[in-house]
Amino acid sequence: MSPVPPAPLVPPFTRETAIAKVRLAEDGWNSRDPERVSKVYTPDSKWRNRAEFPQGTAEIIAFLTHKWARELDYRLIKELWAFEGNRIAVRFAYEWHDDSGQWYRSYGNENWEFAPDGLMQRRFASINDRPIRPEERLFHWPLGRRPDDHPGLSDLGL
Template identity: 70%
Template sequence: MTSEAPRHPLPPFTKDTAIEKVRLAEDGWNGRNPAKVALAYTPDSKWRNRAEFPEGRAQIEEFLTRKWAKELGYRLIKELWAYGGNRIAVRYAYEYHDDSGNWFRAYGNENWEFDGNGFMAHRFASINEHPIQEADRKFHWPLGRRPNGHPSLSDLGL
């Protein structure tokens, strides 16, 4: 556990607090600030993300810096899948374009494990993506936080 102030909500999670934790994570990632996002994880957090295995905040920040430098126009929606104790499972989708204007949609699942102070200690992600046409995009809000009332993954049929 860290000596930092707790990151609420704390485990054990209820349905409402798990939904809140998922939305806070989504909001952070949509803000695309690697240093700020990295603070949501324990100092020794372990990740699995495709073929990369960052450990600790410095590597997480480096990973996210590289990610968002090449995934332009990044917009993400996360949705609670399951929860229990100090663990949450989510499914998500995000859209982005590369520097040539080619658009992509990625789909994935993540399993999260939190310490007692609400910091994520483990993040295991499985991700698939495919090219899409710009006309097929579904995430059109201005960069940043997804607006309240915007359709969820389930609402969008994703």
């Protein structure tokens, strides 16, 4: 008997595919590679990120390049909030510091809408930054993918 192939990560989402989609997004953003991250969005994807409205691959890459030049040692955790059909709602937190060494924890929510092929066509993010002291940091894994055994947002009380 051959193993059952994994469910495709395309809409309509199940709880399992929505959770997998969220983890893949977290992994991509933790790579801090704008080119890699841009590949999961449609070529004409529309974003709202705070007061910025990048649209399309080139603007998304430019936005992310600028973001990660400013938000140093970035580490992100995303968690599924809700899903239905071709939409997923996510809550997240990430830690980073600026070039003066001030650490921040940024909290937010994202609403995602996907095309039939599973690429994200719309992303709306609301984010708040809170300065933190270095000893308040909670995200301590090496840069890159969050280890599977590292606590998630709910586990951390966030």
